[in-house]
Amino acid sequence: MQTHDLEIPTLIRTSEASKFLKISQRNLVRLRNKGREPGYRIGKSLRYSRERLLAAAEVAMEVENANP
Secondary structure, eight states, X not given: OOOOXXXXXXXXXXXXXXXXXXXXXXXXXXXXXXXXXXXXXXXXXXXXXXXHHHHHHHHHHHHHHHOO
């Protein structure tokens, strides 16, 4: 039997994600509702992929640096 390395994304809470992005929790939920940042429901909780947030932050920084 062969084992495969599974990459399981690290999911963080809305409060942690909003602190990372330096935006309010309300704005983060609005982005999710607009489809700009997918969140994952686990029961009643909402979680965000740390890897996707890092990628989004990198893109935002590139855009900001390209438009001085």
